[in-house]
Amino acid sequence: MKLSELRPGEYAIVKDLLGKGAIHQRLLSMGILPGTVIRVVRASPFGDPVEYEIRGFFISLRKQEASYVEVDKIVPLGMVPSGSVVRIVLIDGGVGFIRNMGSMGIGVGETVRVLRGCCPMLVQTSKGKFNIGRGIAYRIFVR
Amino acid sequence: MLVALVGNPNTGKSTVFNALTGMRQHVGNWPGVTVEKKEGTMVVDGKVIRVVDLPGTYSLTAYSIEEVIARNFIIEEKPDVIVHVIDASNLERNLYLLTELLELSPRIVLALNMFDEAKKRYRIDVNKMRDLLGLPVVPMVAIRGEGIDELKYEIIHGKFNPRRVEYPEDIEKRIEILSDKIKQIGLEPARWYAIKTLENDADVLKKLSGMGAKDVLHLAEHLRHDIEDIFGDDIESVMASSRYSFAHGLFHEVAAPINVGGTTITDMIDHVVTHKYLGIPIFIAIMYMSFQFVFLVAAPFQDAIDFFFNGKDVNGVHINGLIDLSYAWMSTFMPDWLASLINHGVLRGLGAVITFLPVIMLLFLILSFLEDSGYLARVAFLMDSIMKKIGLEGRGVIPLMLGFGCNVPAIMATRTLKDETERKLSIALNPFIPCGARIQVFAFLSYIFFPDNAALVLWSLLMLSIVVVFLLGILYSKTLFRGESQPFVLELPPYRIPTLKGVSIHMWEKSEGFLKKAGTIIVGAAIIIWILASLPWGVEYGSEESYIGMLAAVLAPLGVLVGLTPEAIISLFFGFFAKEVVIDVLYVLYGNKGAILASMTPLQAYSFMVFMLFYTPCVATLATVYNETRNIKFLLFVIGEGFLVAFTMAFLVYHIGSLMGVGI
Ligand SMILES: Nc1nc2c(ncn2[C@@H]2O[C@H](COP(=O)(O)OP(=O)(O)O)[C@@H](O)[C@H]2O)c(=O)[nH]1
Numbered sequence: 116m117k118l119s120e121l122r123p124g125e126y127a128i129v130k131d132l133l134g135k136g137a138i139h140q141r142l143l144s145m146g147i148l149p150g151t152v153i154r155v156v157r158a159s160p161f162g163d164p165v166e167y168e169i170r171g172f173f174i175s176l177r178k179q180e181a182s183y184v185e186v187d188k189i190v191p192l193g194m195v196p197s198g199s200v201v202r203i204v205l206i207d208g209g210v211g212f213i214r215n216m217g218s219m220g221i222g223v224g225e226t227v228r229v230l231r232g233c234c235p236m237l238v239q240t241s242k243g244k245f246n247i248g249r250g251i252a253y254r255i256f257v258r
Numbered sequence: 259m260l261v262a263l264v265g266n267p268n269t270g271k272s273t274v275f276n277a278l279t280g281m282r283q284h285v286g287n288w289p290g291v292t293v294e295k296k297e298g299t300m301v302v303d304g305k306v307i308r309v310v311d312l313p314g315t316y317s318l319t320a321y322s323i324e325e326v327i328a329r330n331f332i333i334e335e336k337p338d339v340i341v342h343v344i345d346a347s348n349l350e351r352n353l354y355l356l357t358e359l360l361e362l363s364p365r366i367v368l369a370l371n372m373f374d375e376a377k378k379r380y381r382i383d384v385n386k387m388r389d390l391l392g393l394p395v396v397p398m399v400a401i402r403g404e405g406i407d408e409l410k411y412e413i414i415h416g417k418f419n420p421r422r423v424e425y426p427e428d429i430e431k432r433i434e435i436l437s438d439k440i441k442q443i444g445l446e447p448a449r450w451y452a453i454k455t456l457e458n459d460a461d462v463l464k465k466l467s468g469m470g471a472k473d474v475l476h477l478a479e480h481l482r483h484d485i486e487d488i489f490g491d492d493i494e495s496v497m498a499s500s501r502y503s504f505a506h507g508l509f510h511e512v513a514a515p516i517n518v519g520g521t522t523i524t525d526m527i528d529h530v531v532t533h534k535y536l537g538i539p540i541f542i543a544i545m546y547m548s549f550q551f552v553f554l555v556a557a558p559f560q561d562a563i564d565f566f567f568n569g570k571d572v573n574g575v576h577i578n579g580l581i582d583l584s585y586a587w588m589s590t591f592m593p594d595w596l597a598s599l600i601n602h603g604v605l606r607g608l609g610a611v612i613t614f615l616p617v618i619m620l621l622f623l624i625l626s627f628l629e630d631s632g633y634l635a636r637v638a639f640l641m642d643s644i645m646k647k648i649g650l651e652g653r654g655v656i657p658l659m660l661g662f663g664c665n666v667p668a669i670m671a672t673r674t675l676k677d678e679t680e681r682k683l684s685i686a687l688n689p690f691i692p693c694g695a696r697i698q699v700f701a702f703l704s705y706i707f708f709p710d711n712a713a714l715v716l717w718s719l720l721m722l723s724i725v726v727v728f729l730l731g732i733l734y735s736k737t738l739f740r741g742e743s744q745p746f747v748l749e750l751p752p753y754r755i756p757t758l759k760g761v762s763i764h765m766w767e768k769s770e771g772f773l774k775k776a777g778t779i780i781v782g783a784a785i786i787i788w789i790l791a792s793l794p795w796g797v798e799y800g801s802e803e804s805y806i807g808m809l810a811a812v813l814a815p816l817g818v819l820v821g822l823t824p825e826a827i828i829s830l831f832f833g834f835f836a837k838e839v840v841i842d843v844l845y846v847l848y849g850n851k852g853a854i855l856a857s858m859t860p861l862q863a864y865s866f867m868v869f870m871l872f873y874t875p876c877v878a879t880l881a882t883v884y885n886e887t888r889n890i891k892f893l894l895f896v897i898g899e900g901f902l903v904a905f906t907m908a909f910l911v912y913h914i915g916s917l918m919g920v921g922i
Pocket of ligand 1: 266268269271272273372375398399400401631754755756757760
């Protein structure tokens with residue numbers, strides 16, 4: 116789906132950029148690349164442009180520009196209600212962080228069960244039960 | 259020694275520049291374009307060092323003037339040291355620019371600014387960063403002057419041993435092949451040229467084909483296809499991804515996030531000021547209060563300046579001002595015409611320039627406050643979809659609104675628009691916004707001619723101007739000022755409290771620019787008006803026998819078409835000088851209020867005001883238009899469109915009014 120189709124509060128991961136020329140380069144230099152996580156923050160009063168968060172900063176894109184960004188919708192683990200079983204699709208962080216998560220059985224492709232919702236949340240992984248704080252729960256994405 | 263400052267917008271680059279150079283700076287333009295160039299000097303250990311502030315950019319592609327200016331400066335002027343100002347609280351994206359800079363020069367000092375804000379988000383290991391990069395890294399809080407001395411130290415003594423930004427093996431191999439070829443034709447830095455050629459950089463490709471380097475271009479095309487095939491994506495994405503993984507990797511090596519979460523203050527403010535229903539009313543309220551503030555504070559100063567130069571009438575007795583006194587004094591020892599030229603021409607012109615100053619300074623104070631605090635970006639966000647209809651991005655609303663205060667700073671403020679076409683469009687529309695001085699004249703005339711409905715008449719004029727600006731904007735953006743639509747990727751930085759120093763330096767810069775450049779033109783125009791009003795020899799100043807009077811007589815038949823009396827035409831001539839003068843001239847020509855009232859029907863008066871609403875703006879505004887565009891043709895266009903719109907609108911008003919039998 117297109118980034119412009121998402122609603123405030125939703126998250127997505129970039130799949131592809133369709134534009135050419137100036138807009139293409141502009142999005143790239145802002146760090147909007149395949150694999151980047153984007154959060155839709157809010158729409159302006161007339162619905163266009165829309166504010167997005169990427170890599171910890173905030174930008175506004177017109178609908179037209181956001182429609183050049185192909186994305187997949189994802190959900191941060193922190194937003195998953197208790198009782199659900201979800202599959203992890205992305206861990207947003209450096210090598211160390213990814214390794215730490217891996218030692219708890221939280222890795223891309225793994226399935227986890229949420230025992231208690233955020234925050235702190237309690238999850239059941241293949242390696243046991245773990246408490247997860249808010250900061251971390253919003254850097255793990257599931258579908 | 260030459261130092262260049264580089265960095266993303268909103269990283270505190272100007273603050274660092276100000277801290278380094280203090281008041282030893284001046285502002286100009288980059289040759290051929292209207293992008294601002296700031297230059298200054300600093301003294302370290304007795305050495306005088308030239309510092310140039312390059313435009314803020316996110317990358318160094320060929321897609322915007324700012325980026326081209328920045329990279330050409332580095333390639334051509336070869337600064338001895340590049341200071342890369344980084345917003346440490348936004349490290350990853352800022353490091354992306356570093357990857358591009360490293361391809362241009364090894365002599366880079368990293369100024370990790372906003373370290374106070376960064377500390378709230380993560381722990382940054384500065385030493386590790388230094389080791390990993392092989393470059394001097396200076397943590398700074400520029401607003402408090404922290405780290406400035408260390409920065410100066412590193413500029414002089416820094417050791418540069420940078421790590422190279424490595425692309426994946428399959429790309430590196432090809433960069434090497436290409437850069438060997440490029441070395442042979444003598445382009446430096448060869449690696450940078452190789453990378454840019456591979457990346458399809460329009461400017462570099464043009465340069466190469468200009469040099470006739472066909473084989474290099476062929477080779478590059480071949481290599482580019484290889485890379486695109488291997489990675490299954492377009493070259494630009496492939497290269498940007500590699501750079502970002504460098505930035506990403508480095509970022510996670512040196513910064514450990516502190517998990518705070520929750521809502522930030524910025525988020526809370528934005529929740530209110532960009533609110534669906536409250537956002538725009540809040541914006542209008544902020545602008546309204548700003549204007550109240552400006553006029554409240556400026557009025558006494560303006561009155562005092564006016565009194566100083568022109569004197570004042572108190573109960574029918576004229577108290578002499580500087581012009582009267584100096585004229586009386588000078589005529590004792592020089593011919594009368596010369597004394598009159600010096601005093602009624604030059605000195606009066608100077609007076610007009612200075613009277614503008616309080617309003618200009620205060621409007622710039624407001625503007626830099628809005629800009630530095632981060633609110634301007636929100637205005638752009640709020641207003642974008644409305645402004646897009648008239649061919650401008652959201653920020654385009656600011657100059658138009660400032661126009662209600664004074665068109666001079668409003669036109670200077672069009673610099674916030676990055677796109678050249680949009681800037682011109684915005685300048686072309688601005689004179690149709692009635693400034694404070696024009697509104698005063700309208701208020702005055704409304705009270706004379708429409709004592710019962712003065713407020714209504716005034717509002718109708720304001721609404722008329724907004725409608726005309728809107729319609730012209732739609733028309734212009736589809737015809738004369740049709741630009742290719744620029745991507746509008748706008749950063750919404752966190753709110754910050756502007757510093758007094760930053761705001762006042764900005765305010766001073768702008769006012770100084772106005773005084774120096776526009777000032778000369780205004781004084782010149784004052785002299786021309788004086789000549790037209792005093793010649794031929796011996797006529798009474800500004801009377802019907804003077805050249806101005808004769809011109810008015812020639813124009814009278816045209817004036818009749820829109821209901822203008824010859825006296826009204828003369829007053830409009832003087833209004834070119836400064837709009838508030840119109841009233842004075844009418845008084846001089848007619849004698850008193852009753853005679854003014856008797857000279858025109860209400861319909862004629864309304865038509866007169868409509869004409870004044872749109873015709874040529876005052877000379878200070880025209881001087882500013884010229885200054886900002888350096889384009890005589892454009893200036894003539896602005897004058898021409900003014901007359902055309904004024905004449906058309908006044909004609910419509912006068913004739914429709916006559917037909918319907920209103921106000922005659
Ligand atoms: N907290 C903090 N704010 C800063 C610092 N340096 C600059 N600022 C503020 O950030 C805003 C933008 O700074 P400015 O120098 O205009 O940024 P530029 O767009 O990069 O030139 C202003 O309000 C400054 O007062 C800093 O080190 N810490």
